Amino acid sequence: MSVKHAVTSRLSSLLHLPPPSTEVDVERSLRVPMRDGIDLIADHYAPRSGTPAGTLLVRGPYGRAWPFAALYAQVYAARGYHVLLQSVRGTFGSGGAFDPFVHEVDDGADTVAWLREQPWFTGSFGTIGLSYLGWTQWALLADPPPELKAAVITVGPHDVTGPRWGTGSFALNDFLGWSDLVGRQEDGHRVRQLLRQARAQRQVAAASLGVPLGESSRALLGDGARWFESWLDHPDSGDPFWTGLHLGDALERTDVPVLLLSGWQDLFLEQTLEQYRRLHARGVTTGLTVGPWTHSHMMTSAAPTALRESLDWLGAHLGADPDGVPLQRASPVRIHVGGAGEGSGWYDLPDWPPASTEQVFHLQPSHRLGAEQPAPAGEATFVYNPSDPTPTMGGRLLSPAAGYRDDTALARRADVLTFTSAPLAADLRVIGEPFVELAHRCANPHNDLFVRLSEVDAQGRSRNVSDGYLASVPDADSVRIDLDAMARVFPAGSRIRVLIAGGSHPRFVRNLGSGETLSTATTLATARHTVTLDGRSRLVLPSAD
Numbered sequence: 030m031s032v033k034h035a036v037t038s039r040l041s042s043l044l045h046l047p048p049p050s051t052e053v054d055v056e057r058s059l060r061v062p063m064r065d066g067i068d069l070i071a072d073h074y075a076p077r078s079g080t081p082a083g084t085l086l087v088r089g090p091y092g093r094a095w096p097f098a099a100l101y102a103q104v105y106a107a108r109g110y111h112v113l114l115q116s117v118r119g120t121f122g123s124g125g126a127f128d129p130f131v132h133e134v135d136d137g138a139d140t141v142a143w144l145r146e147q148p149w150f151t152g153s154f155g156t157i158g159l160s161y162l163g164w165t166q167w168a169l170l171a172d173p174p175p176e177l178k179a180a181v182i183t184v185g186p187h188d189v190t191g192p193r194w195g196t197g198s199f200a201l202n203d204f205l206g207w208s209d210l211v212g213r214q215e216d217g218h219r220v221r222q223l224l225r226q227a228r229a230q231r232q233v234a235a236a237s238l239g240v241p242l243g244e245s246s247r248a249l250l251g252d253g254a255r256w257f258e259s260w261l262d263h264p265d266s267g268d269p270f271w272t273g274l275h276l277g278d279a280l281e282r283t284d285v286p287v288l289l290l291s292g293w294q295d296l297f298l299e300q301t302l303e304q305y306r307r308l309h310a311r312g313v314t315t316g317l318t319v320g321p322w323t324h325s326h327m328m329t330s331a332a333p334t335a336l337r338e339s340l341d342w343l344g345a346h347l348g349a350d351p352d353g354v355p356l357q358r359a360s361p362v363r364i365h366v367g368g369a370g371e372g373s374g375w376y377d378l379p380d381w382p383p384a385s386t387e388q389v390f391h392l393q394p395s396h397r398l399g400a401e402q403p404a405p406a407g408e409a410t411f412v413y414n415p416s417d418p419t420p421t422m423g424g425r426l427l428s429p430a431a432g433y434r435d436d437t438a439l440a441r442r443a444d445v446l447t448f449t450s451a452p453l454a455a456d457l458r459v460i461g462e463p464f465v466e467l468a469h470r471c472a473n474p475h476n477d478l479f480v481r482l483s484e485v486d487a488q489g490r491s492r493n494v495s496d497g498y499l500a501s502v503p504d505a506d507s508v509r510i511d512l513d514a515m516a517r518v519f520p521a522g523s524r525i526r527v528l529i530a531g532g533s534h535p536r537f538v539r540n541l542g543s544g545e546t547l548s549t550a551t552t553l554a555t556a557r558h559t560v561t562l563d564g565r566s567r568l569v570l571p572s573a574d
Contacts, residue, residue, distance in 0.1 A: 037107040040099055045333045046340075049107030051078045057093075058122070061115065063139045067124030071115035071140075072098070074106035075149060082109035083178075083347040084154040086144065086169075088137060089162040090120040090127060090211060096328055101158055104336060110343070111149050115140060117165065121215065129161075129211075129256055130189050130274050133168035141174045152176065155347045157339060159183035159290075159327050160297075170279040170287075179346035181339045183290040183327050186297045187279060187304060190271035197500035198477060199547065201538040203296055203427040204260060205246055206233045212253025230428055237535035238418075243548030261548035280307040286314035288342040290335050292322025293367070293515060294432045296425045302514055305381060309361065316342060316358050317381060319516070320365045323431040338363075367433075368484070370456035370518030382461040382514070385571035390450060390525060392467075392566040398448040398527055406563035409446050413531025413540075415553045419444050419479065421536040423493045425513060436483055437491045439528060446529040446560060449485060457519040461571030463495060463512045465527065468561035471502065476556040477540045478502050479533040480510045482568065484517075485524040498537055507565050527568050531556055 037049045054075045060068040072093050087101045093114050102112045118136055119127030144150055153176045156166045163185010216222055232249055239245020243258050250257060263270040287308060291301040308315040318338055322331045360377035367373060390398045394407035423434030440447045465480045482495040494517055497510040519525060532539050542554030560566055
Protein backbone atom coordinates (compact mmCIF):
# COMPACT_ATOMS: atom_id res chain seq x y z
CA MET A 30 0.00 0.00 0.00
CA SER A 31 1.29 3.47 -0.78
CA VAL A 32 0.60 6.92 0.62
CA LYS A 33 -0.41 9.19 -2.25
CA HIS A 34 2.13 11.90 -3.01
CA ALA A 35 -0.69 14.43 -3.38
CA VAL A 36 -1.81 13.74 0.19
CA THR A 37 1.60 14.36 1.72
CA SER A 38 2.09 17.43 -0.48
CA ARG A 39 -1.21 18.89 0.72
CA LEU A 40 -0.36 18.09 4.34
CA SER A 41 3.04 19.76 3.93
CA SER A 42 1.38 22.87 2.53
CA LEU A 43 -1.07 23.04 5.44
CA LEU A 44 1.81 22.71 7.92
CA HIS A 45 4.01 25.24 6.07
CA LEU A 46 6.70 22.63 5.43
CA PRO A 47 8.99 22.21 2.42
CA PRO A 48 7.51 19.83 -0.18
CA PRO A 49 8.07 16.09 0.28
CA SER A 50 11.06 14.51 -1.44
CA THR A 51 9.75 10.99 -2.06
CA GLU A 52 6.68 8.81 -2.29
CA VAL A 53 5.96 6.36 0.53
CA ASP A 54 4.90 2.72 0.77
CA VAL A 55 3.25 1.32 3.91
CA GLU A 56 3.49 -2.24 5.22
CA ARG A 57 0.80 -2.64 7.85
CA SER A 58 0.28 -4.92 10.84
CA LEU A 59 3.82 -6.20 11.27
CA ARG A 60 4.21 -8.45 14.30
CA VAL A 61 7.06 -7.55 16.66
CA PRO A 62 7.79 -10.29 19.27
CA MET A 63 8.38 -9.46 22.94
CA ARG A 64 10.37 -11.50 25.46
CA ASP A 65 7.23 -12.85 27.16
CA GLY A 66 5.81 -14.28 23.93
CA ILE A 67 3.26 -11.62 23.01
CA ASP A 68 3.46 -9.63 19.75
CA LEU A 69 3.11 -5.89 19.31
CA ILE A 70 1.63 -4.57 16.06
CA ALA A 71 3.38 -1.93 13.98
CA ASP A 72 3.18 -0.23 10.57
CA HIS A 73 6.30 0.40 8.49
CA TYR A 74 6.40 3.57 6.36
CA ALA A 75 9.08 3.10 3.70
CA PRO A 76 10.36 5.95 1.53
CA ARG A 77 10.90 5.16 -2.15
CA SER A 78 14.41 6.51 -1.93
CA GLY A 79 17.72 4.87 -2.75
CA THR A 80 19.40 6.91 -0.01
CA PRO A 81 17.10 6.97 3.02
CA ALA A 82 17.70 9.71 5.59
CA GLY A 83 17.51 7.31 8.52
CA THR A 84 15.09 5.30 10.65
CA LEU A 85 12.57 6.58 13.19
CA LEU A 86 10.79 4.63 15.93
CA VAL A 87 7.44 5.85 17.25
CA ARG A 88 5.69 3.94 20.08
CA GLY A 89 2.34 4.94 21.57
CA PRO A 90 -1.07 3.80 22.85
CA TYR A 91 -3.35 5.90 20.63
CA GLY A 92 -3.47 3.84 17.47
CA ARG A 93 -1.81 4.04 14.08
CA ALA A 94 -4.39 6.10 12.18
CA TRP A 95 -5.05 9.84 11.87
CA PRO A 96 -3.64 12.10 13.28
CA PHE A 97 -0.63 10.15 14.56
CA ALA A 98 0.02 8.47 11.22
CA ALA A 99 0.08 11.83 9.46
CA LEU A 100 2.16 13.83 11.96
CA TYR A 101 4.56 11.13 13.14
CA ALA A 102 4.90 8.82 10.13
CA GLN A 103 3.83 10.23 6.75
CA VAL A 104 5.53 13.62 7.17
CA TYR A 105 8.88 12.03 7.99
CA ALA A 106 8.70 9.11 5.55
CA ALA A 107 7.95 11.58 2.74
CA ARG A 108 11.32 13.18 3.56
CA GLY A 109 13.31 9.99 3.34
CA TYR A 110 12.95 8.32 6.75
CA HIS A 111 11.90 4.75 7.38
CA VAL A 112 9.31 5.03 10.17
CA LEU A 113 8.08 2.23 12.43
CA LEU A 114 4.80 3.28 14.09
CA GLN A 115 3.96 0.80 16.84
CA SER A 116 0.98 0.31 19.15
CA VAL A 117 2.14 -0.41 22.70
CA ARG A 118 1.07 -3.46 24.65
CA GLY A 119 -2.69 -3.99 24.93
CA THR A 120 -3.71 -1.31 22.42
CA PHE A 121 -5.03 -1.46 18.84
CA GLY A 122 -4.23 -5.10 18.14
CA SER A 123 -1.02 -5.45 20.17
CA GLY A 124 -1.03 -8.39 22.56
CA GLY A 125 -1.11 -8.29 26.34
CA ALA A 126 -2.95 -5.91 28.66
CA PHE A 127 -2.39 -2.16 28.72
CA ASP A 128 -0.99 -1.13 32.10
CA PRO A 129 0.04 2.52 31.62
CA PHE A 130 3.79 3.22 31.75
CA VAL A 131 4.69 -0.18 33.23
CA HIS A 132 6.04 -2.22 30.28
CA GLU A 133 7.66 0.42 28.09
CA VAL A 134 11.29 -0.09 29.17
CA ASP A 135 11.31 -3.81 28.32
CA ASP A 136 9.01 -3.55 25.30
CA GLY A 137 11.02 -0.67 23.86
CA ALA A 138 14.26 -2.65 24.18
CA ASP A 139 12.66 -5.72 22.54
CA THR A 140 11.37 -3.59 19.68
CA VAL A 141 14.88 -2.23 19.05
CA ALA A 142 16.24 -5.80 19.02
CA TRP A 143 13.71 -6.66 16.31
CA LEU A 144 14.45 -3.43 14.42
CA ARG A 145 18.15 -4.34 14.14
CA GLU A 146 17.26 -7.46 12.15
CA GLN A 147 15.15 -5.74 9.50
CA PRO A 148 16.67 -5.51 6.00
CA TRP A 149 15.54 -1.89 5.63
CA PHE A 150 17.06 -0.71 8.94
CA THR A 151 19.64 2.02 8.23
CA GLY A 152 21.95 1.14 11.11
CA SER A 153 20.96 4.02 13.39
CA PHE A 154 17.66 5.49 14.44
CA GLY A 155 15.92 8.38 16.15
CA THR A 156 12.72 8.62 18.18
CA ILE A 157 9.89 11.14 18.01
CA GLY A 158 6.50 11.69 19.62
CA LEU A 159 4.47 13.62 22.16
CA SER A 160 2.97 12.98 25.60
CA TYR A 161 2.85 9.19 26.21
CA LEU A 162 4.96 8.83 23.05
CA GLY A 163 7.51 10.96 24.91
CA TRP A 164 7.40 8.61 27.91
CA THR A 165 8.23 5.67 25.64
CA GLN A 166 11.27 7.63 24.46
CA TRP A 167 12.50 8.23 28.02
CA ALA A 168 11.99 4.49 28.59
CA LEU A 169 14.55 3.82 25.82
CA LEU A 170 16.88 6.58 27.04
CA ALA A 171 17.03 4.98 30.49
CA ASP A 172 19.38 2.43 28.89
CA PRO A 173 19.99 3.87 25.42
CA PRO A 174 20.89 1.37 22.69
CA PRO A 175 24.05 2.28 20.77
CA GLU A 176 22.11 2.79 17.53
CA LEU A 177 19.95 5.55 19.05
CA LYS A 178 21.39 8.83 17.76
CA ALA A 179 18.66 11.46 18.29
CA ALA A 180 15.39 12.03 20.15
CA VAL A 181 12.65 14.63 19.75
CA ILE A 182 10.45 14.61 22.86
CA THR A 183 7.35 16.78 22.75
CA VAL A 184 5.55 17.44 26.08
CA GLY A 185 6.74 14.06 27.36
CA PRO A 186 7.10 13.25 31.08
CA HIS A 187 9.94 11.24 32.58
CA ASP A 188 8.21 10.88 35.97
CA VAL A 189 4.66 9.67 36.59
CA THR A 190 5.10 8.68 40.23
CA GLY A 191 2.35 9.75 42.52
CA PRO A 192 0.97 10.76 40.04
CA ARG A 193 1.55 14.30 41.28
CA TRP A 194 3.16 16.60 38.72
CA GLY A 195 5.31 18.20 41.40
CA THR A 196 2.53 19.72 43.52
CA GLY A 197 1.95 17.02 46.11
CA SER A 198 -1.64 16.74 44.91
CA PHE A 199 -3.33 14.23 42.63
CA ALA A 200 -3.94 15.69 39.15
CA LEU A 201 -7.52 14.50 39.13
CA ASN A 202 -8.82 16.11 35.93
CA ASP A 203 -5.85 14.90 33.91
CA PHE A 204 -5.69 11.32 35.14
CA LEU A 205 -9.42 10.68 35.35
CA GLY A 206 -10.10 12.30 31.99
CA TRP A 207 -7.17 10.51 30.33
CA SER A 208 -8.20 7.17 31.82
CA ASP A 209 -11.74 7.63 30.54
CA LEU A 210 -10.44 8.55 27.07
CA VAL A 211 -7.96 5.69 26.76
CA GLY A 212 -10.28 3.13 28.33
CA ARG A 213 -12.87 3.79 25.61
CA GLN A 214 -10.73 4.84 22.63
CA GLU A 215 -11.15 1.57 20.71
CA ASP A 216 -14.93 1.82 20.59
CA GLY A 217 -15.56 1.43 16.87
CA HIS A 218 -18.81 3.42 16.90
CA ARG A 219 -17.66 6.79 15.56
CA VAL A 220 -20.78 8.82 16.43
CA ARG A 221 -20.83 7.46 19.97
CA GLN A 222 -17.14 8.35 20.31
CA LEU A 223 -17.74 11.94 19.18
CA LEU A 224 -20.70 12.40 21.52
CA ARG A 225 -18.70 11.01 24.43
CA GLN A 226 -15.78 13.35 23.73
CA ALA A 227 -18.13 16.35 23.57
CA ARG A 228 -19.50 15.49 27.01
CA ALA A 229 -16.25 14.25 28.55
CA GLN A 230 -15.22 17.36 30.50
CA ARG A 231 -18.66 17.77 32.10
CA GLN A 232 -18.74 14.09 33.02
CA VAL A 233 -15.25 14.18 34.52
CA ALA A 234 -16.16 17.27 36.56
CA ALA A 235 -19.33 15.59 37.83
CA ALA A 236 -17.52 12.37 38.76
CA SER A 237 -14.78 14.31 40.54
CA LEU A 238 -17.38 15.74 42.95
CA GLY A 239 -18.68 12.33 44.00
CA VAL A 240 -17.93 10.74 47.37
CA PRO A 241 -16.33 8.40 47.81
CA LEU A 242 -14.14 9.35 44.86
CA GLY A 243 -13.16 5.78 44.01
CA GLU A 244 -16.80 4.81 43.61
CA SER A 245 -17.83 7.87 41.58
CA SER A 246 -14.78 7.50 39.32
CA ARG A 247 -15.56 3.87 38.60
CA ALA A 248 -19.14 4.82 37.71
CA LEU A 249 -17.68 7.08 35.01
CA LEU A 250 -15.05 4.62 33.78
CA GLY A 251 -17.36 1.61 33.58
CA ASP A 252 -15.44 -1.58 32.86
CA GLY A 253 -12.40 0.20 31.44
CA ALA A 254 -9.21 1.75 32.83
CA ARG A 255 -8.81 -0.75 35.67
CA TRP A 256 -5.57 0.94 36.68
CA PHE A 257 -7.27 4.08 38.01
CA GLU A 258 -8.18 2.90 41.52
CA SER A 259 -4.62 1.68 42.09
CA TRP A 260 -3.40 5.22 41.40
CA LEU A 261 -5.84 6.63 43.95
CA ASP A 262 -4.84 4.01 46.52
CA HIS A 263 -1.12 4.84 46.36
CA PRO A 264 -0.89 8.60 46.92
CA ASP A 265 2.67 8.50 48.26
CA SER A 266 5.23 8.96 45.47
CA GLY A 267 7.76 7.01 47.56
CA ASP A 268 5.53 3.92 47.64
CA PRO A 269 7.20 0.86 46.02
CA PHE A 270 4.08 0.70 43.84
CA TRP A 271 5.65 3.45 41.71
CA THR A 272 9.02 1.73 41.29
CA GLY A 273 9.94 1.87 37.63
CA LEU A 274 7.68 4.81 36.84
CA HIS A 275 10.36 7.39 37.60
CA LEU A 276 12.83 7.53 34.72
CA GLY A 277 15.02 10.22 36.20
CA ASP A 278 18.01 7.92 35.68
CA ALA A 279 17.65 8.54 31.96
CA LEU A 280 18.61 12.16 32.57
CA GLU A 281 21.88 10.96 34.10
CA ARG A 282 22.67 8.14 31.69
CA THR A 283 21.93 9.27 28.18
CA ASP A 284 24.28 11.21 25.92
CA VAL A 285 21.86 11.13 22.98
CA PRO A 286 21.08 14.60 21.53
CA VAL A 287 17.56 15.50 22.68
CA LEU A 288 15.24 18.22 21.39
CA LEU A 289 12.53 19.19 23.91
CA LEU A 290 9.33 20.91 22.75
CA SER A 291 6.74 22.33 25.14
CA GLY A 292 4.29 25.16 25.85
CA TRP A 293 3.94 27.60 28.73
CA GLN A 294 0.49 26.09 29.40
CA ASP A 295 1.42 22.43 29.01
CA LEU A 296 0.76 20.16 31.99
CA PHE A 297 4.30 18.71 31.81
CA LEU A 298 6.12 22.04 31.50
CA GLU A 299 8.07 21.73 34.75
CA GLN A 300 9.28 18.26 33.75
CA THR A 301 10.44 19.48 30.34
CA LEU A 302 12.40 22.32 31.97
CA GLU A 303 13.96 19.88 34.46
CA GLN A 304 14.93 17.61 31.56
CA TYR A 305 16.65 20.51 29.82
CA ARG A 306 18.49 21.70 32.94
CA ARG A 307 19.83 18.27 33.87
CA LEU A 308 20.87 17.25 30.38
CA HIS A 309 22.41 20.63 29.59
CA ALA A 310 24.34 20.64 32.89
CA ARG A 311 25.94 17.33 31.90
CA GLY A 312 27.00 18.68 28.52
CA VAL A 313 24.47 16.63 26.53
CA THR A 314 23.50 18.29 23.26
CA THR A 315 20.03 19.57 24.14
CA GLY A 316 17.58 21.95 22.50
CA LEU A 317 14.56 23.52 24.16
CA THR A 318 11.63 25.29 22.50
CA VAL A 319 8.70 26.63 24.53
CA GLY A 320 5.80 28.40 22.83
CA PRO A 321 2.43 29.90 23.82
CA TRP A 322 0.77 26.50 23.75
CA THR A 323 -1.23 23.97 25.76
CA HIS A 324 -0.75 20.22 25.63
CA SER A 325 -3.30 19.72 22.83
CA HIS A 326 -1.89 22.63 20.81
CA MET A 327 1.19 20.54 20.03
CA MET A 328 -0.80 18.68 17.37
CA THR A 329 -2.67 21.76 16.10
CA SER A 330 -1.40 25.35 16.21
CA ALA A 331 2.10 24.31 17.36
CA ALA A 332 2.49 21.57 14.75
CA PRO A 333 4.17 23.64 12.01
CA THR A 334 6.83 24.95 14.40
CA ALA A 335 7.31 21.57 16.07
CA LEU A 336 7.67 19.71 12.77
CA ARG A 337 10.13 22.17 11.25
CA GLU A 338 12.34 22.09 14.34
CA SER A 339 12.07 18.30 14.57
CA LEU A 340 13.14 17.84 10.96
CA ASP A 341 16.08 20.19 11.52
CA TRP A 342 17.14 18.32 14.66
CA LEU A 343 16.94 14.93 13.00
CA GLY A 344 18.80 16.28 9.98
CA ALA A 345 21.60 17.50 12.21
CA HIS A 346 21.97 14.38 14.35
CA LEU A 347 20.65 11.53 12.24
CA GLY A 348 21.43 12.77 8.74
CA ALA A 349 22.74 15.80 6.87
CA ASP A 350 21.50 18.48 4.52
CA PRO A 351 21.79 17.92 0.72
CA ASP A 352 25.31 19.38 0.69
CA GLY A 353 26.47 16.99 3.41
CA VAL A 354 26.86 19.76 6.00
CA PRO A 355 25.20 19.00 9.37
CA LEU A 356 22.42 21.40 10.21
CA GLN A 357 22.86 23.49 13.36
CA ARG A 358 20.33 24.96 15.77
CA ALA A 359 20.81 28.70 16.17
CA SER A 360 20.79 28.53 19.99
CA PRO A 361 20.07 25.94 22.69
CA VAL A 362 16.88 27.66 23.87
CA ARG A 363 14.07 29.26 21.88
CA ILE A 364 11.09 30.75 23.72
CA HIS A 365 8.00 32.78 22.92
CA VAL A 366 7.43 35.86 25.08
CA GLY A 367 3.72 36.60 25.28
CA GLY A 368 1.78 39.75 26.06
CA ALA A 369 0.87 42.96 24.28
CA GLY A 370 3.84 45.03 25.40
CA GLU A 371 7.00 45.88 23.51
CA GLY A 372 9.43 42.95 23.48
CA SER A 373 6.97 40.12 22.92
CA GLY A 374 7.66 37.46 20.28
CA TRP A 375 10.23 34.71 19.70
CA TYR A 376 13.70 34.87 21.28
CA ASP A 377 16.84 32.76 21.12
CA LEU A 378 18.61 32.28 24.47
CA PRO A 379 21.92 30.66 25.43
CA ASP A 380 20.35 28.92 28.44
CA TRP A 381 17.29 28.65 30.68
CA PRO A 382 16.43 30.52 32.78
CA PRO A 383 18.03 33.76 31.58
CA ALA A 384 19.65 36.24 33.94
CA SER A 385 17.10 38.39 35.77
CA THR A 386 16.57 40.68 38.72
CA GLU A 387 13.93 40.22 41.39
CA GLN A 388 10.90 42.49 41.21
CA VAL A 389 9.01 42.28 44.52
CA PHE A 390 5.34 43.09 45.07
CA HIS A 391 3.96 42.95 48.62
CA LEU A 392 0.45 41.80 49.47
CA GLN A 393 -1.21 44.70 51.28
CA PRO A 394 -4.48 45.49 53.08
CA SER A 395 -7.51 46.53 51.01
CA HIS A 396 -6.60 43.96 48.33
CA ARG A 397 -3.65 46.00 47.10
CA LEU A 398 -0.37 44.78 45.62
CA GLY A 399 2.60 47.11 45.61
CA ALA A 400 6.36 47.51 45.91
CA GLU A 401 6.19 49.09 49.37
CA GLN A 402 5.76 47.01 52.52
CA PRO A 403 2.40 47.30 54.30
CA ALA A 404 2.17 49.83 57.08
CA PRO A 405 0.42 49.05 59.30
CA ALA A 406 0.27 45.27 58.94
CA GLY A 407 -3.06 43.54 58.43
CA GLU A 408 -4.68 40.16 57.83
CA ALA A 409 -6.90 38.65 55.19
CA THR A 410 -8.98 35.49 55.60
CA PHE A 411 -11.01 33.13 53.45
CA VAL A 412 -12.80 29.84 54.01
CA TYR A 413 -12.35 26.87 51.68
CA ASN A 414 -15.44 24.66 51.59
CA PRO A 415 -14.89 21.28 49.88
CA SER A 416 -18.62 20.95 49.25
CA ASP A 417 -18.32 23.99 46.95
CA PRO A 418 -14.67 23.79 45.84
CA THR A 419 -12.95 26.70 44.16
CA PRO A 420 -13.23 25.90 40.45
CA THR A 421 -10.47 25.53 37.90
CA MET A 422 -10.44 28.26 35.25
CA GLY A 423 -7.78 27.72 32.60
CA GLY A 424 -4.20 26.78 33.33
CA ARG A 425 -1.96 23.78 32.69
CA LEU A 426 -4.41 20.91 32.45
CA LEU A 427 -5.38 18.22 29.96
CA SER A 428 -8.67 19.66 28.78
CA PRO A 429 -10.18 21.79 26.02
CA ALA A 430 -10.58 24.44 28.74
CA ALA A 431 -6.81 24.65 29.31
CA GLY A 432 -4.60 27.65 28.67
CA TYR A 433 -5.03 31.38 29.05
CA ARG A 434 -8.63 32.19 30.04
CA ASP A 435 -10.72 35.04 31.38
CA ASP A 436 -10.68 34.36 35.13
CA THR A 437 -12.46 37.55 36.24
CA ALA A 438 -15.24 35.47 37.82
CA LEU A 439 -12.69 33.59 39.93
CA ALA A 440 -11.52 36.84 41.53
CA ARG A 441 -15.09 37.60 42.60
CA ARG A 442 -15.59 34.45 44.64
CA ALA A 443 -15.81 34.72 48.43
CA ASP A 444 -13.33 31.85 48.85
CA VAL A 445 -10.60 33.65 46.87
CA LEU A 446 -8.32 36.44 48.10
CA THR A 447 -7.22 38.95 45.47
CA PHE A 448 -4.43 41.52 45.55
CA THR A 449 -4.15 43.87 42.56
CA SER A 450 -1.47 46.42 41.69
CA ALA A 451 -1.91 49.92 40.41
CA PRO A 452 -1.59 50.30 36.60
CA LEU A 453 2.02 49.76 35.53
CA ALA A 454 3.85 52.92 34.53
CA ALA A 455 5.99 51.02 31.99
CA ASP A 456 6.15 47.61 30.35
CA LEU A 457 7.33 44.85 32.71
CA ARG A 458 9.09 41.91 31.04
CA VAL A 459 9.04 38.75 33.16
CA ILE A 460 10.98 35.65 32.06
CA GLY A 461 11.70 32.82 34.46
CA GLU A 462 10.12 31.14 37.45
CA PRO A 463 8.22 33.40 39.86
CA PHE A 464 7.21 32.45 43.37
CA VAL A 465 4.96 33.63 46.19
CA GLU A 466 5.81 33.60 49.90
CA LEU A 467 2.92 33.72 52.35
CA ALA A 468 2.75 34.27 56.08
CA HIS A 469 -0.07 31.76 56.40
CA ARG A 470 -1.90 29.79 59.05
CA CYS A 471 -4.86 27.43 59.06
CA ALA A 472 -6.49 25.71 62.04
CA ASN A 473 -7.34 22.65 59.92
CA PRO A 474 -4.04 20.83 59.24
CA HIS A 475 -5.55 19.22 56.13
CA ASN A 476 -5.41 22.17 53.78
CA ASP A 477 -4.02 23.15 50.36
CA LEU A 478 -3.06 26.45 48.76
CA PHE A 479 -3.61 27.52 45.17
CA VAL A 480 -1.94 30.74 44.01
CA ARG A 481 -2.38 32.42 40.64
CA LEU A 482 -0.71 35.33 38.88
CA SER A 483 -3.04 37.11 36.45
CA GLU A 484 -2.93 40.15 34.18
CA VAL A 485 -5.77 42.70 34.40
CA ASP A 486 -6.33 44.84 31.32
CA ALA A 487 -7.56 48.43 31.14
CA GLN A 488 -11.18 47.22 30.94
CA GLY A 489 -10.82 45.22 34.16
CA ARG A 490 -10.72 41.79 32.52
CA SER A 491 -8.38 39.33 34.19
CA ARG A 492 -6.50 36.48 32.47
CA ASN A 493 -4.34 33.82 34.07
CA VAL A 494 -0.59 33.86 33.47
CA SER A 495 1.00 31.46 35.98
CA ASP A 496 -0.20 29.09 38.72
CA GLY A 497 1.22 27.40 41.79
CA TYR A 498 -0.18 24.70 44.05
CA LEU A 499 0.93 23.36 47.41
CA ALA A 500 -0.87 20.39 48.95
CA SER A 501 -0.78 19.56 52.66
CA VAL A 502 0.55 23.00 53.54
CA PRO A 503 3.15 22.73 56.32
CA ASP A 504 2.58 24.37 59.69
CA ALA A 505 5.17 27.14 59.37
CA ASP A 506 5.44 30.91 59.76
CA SER A 507 6.02 31.28 56.03
CA VAL A 508 5.40 29.01 53.07
CA ARG A 509 6.71 29.28 49.55
CA ILE A 510 4.65 28.38 46.48
CA ASP A 511 6.58 28.10 43.23
CA LEU A 512 4.63 29.32 40.21
CA ASP A 513 4.80 28.06 36.64
CA ALA A 514 7.72 29.20 34.52
CA MET A 515 6.64 32.01 32.24
CA ALA A 516 7.74 34.51 29.61
CA ARG A 517 5.49 37.53 29.29
CA VAL A 518 5.42 41.29 28.92
CA PHE A 519 2.89 43.05 31.15
CA PRO A 520 2.16 46.20 29.14
CA ALA A 521 2.09 49.67 30.61
CA GLY A 522 -1.40 50.42 31.95
CA SER A 523 -2.15 46.81 32.83
CA ARG A 524 -2.27 45.59 36.43
CA ILE A 525 -0.81 42.53 38.12
CA ARG A 526 -3.08 40.40 40.28
CA VAL A 527 -2.38 37.64 42.81
CA LEU A 528 -5.22 35.25 43.67
CA ILE A 529 -5.09 32.86 46.66
CA ALA A 530 -7.51 29.99 47.25
CA GLY A 531 -7.70 26.62 48.99
CA GLY A 532 -7.98 24.56 45.81
CA SER A 533 -8.47 24.42 42.06
CA HIS A 534 -11.01 21.74 41.23
CA PRO A 535 -11.08 19.48 39.27
CA ARG A 536 -7.53 20.20 38.09
CA PHE A 537 -6.37 18.98 41.50
CA VAL A 538 -8.33 16.65 43.73
CA ARG A 539 -10.14 18.68 46.38
CA ASN A 540 -8.80 18.42 49.90
CA LEU A 541 -11.82 17.22 51.87
CA GLY A 542 -10.28 18.53 55.07
CA SER A 543 -10.69 15.27 57.00
CA GLY A 544 -7.40 13.49 56.30
CA GLU A 545 -9.20 10.33 55.17
CA THR A 546 -7.93 8.03 52.40
CA LEU A 547 -8.41 9.64 49.01
CA SER A 548 -10.46 6.92 47.33
CA THR A 549 -12.80 6.15 50.27
CA ALA A 550 -13.16 9.52 52.07
CA THR A 551 -16.71 10.71 52.75
CA THR A 552 -16.25 13.31 55.52
CA LEU A 553 -15.93 16.96 54.52
CA ALA A 554 -14.52 19.74 56.70
CA THR A 555 -13.95 23.41 55.91
CA ALA A 556 -10.59 25.18 56.29
CA ARG A 557 -10.25 28.81 57.36
CA HIS A 558 -7.06 30.37 55.97
CA THR A 559 -5.40 33.53 57.29
CA VAL A 560 -2.70 35.44 55.41
CA THR A 561 -0.74 38.01 57.40
CA LEU A 562 0.10 41.18 55.48
CA ASP A 563 3.26 42.34 57.21
CA GLY A 564 5.87 42.26 54.45
CA ARG A 565 6.44 38.51 54.55
CA SER A 566 3.61 37.84 52.10
CA ARG A 567 4.97 38.79 48.70
CA LEU A 568 5.18 38.01 45.00
CA VAL A 569 8.68 37.75 43.50
CA LEU A 570 8.97 38.12 39.73
CA PRO A 571 12.11 37.46 37.64
CA SER A 572 12.31 40.69 35.70
CA ALA A 573 14.32 40.51 32.46
CA ASP A 574 16.13 43.47 30.93
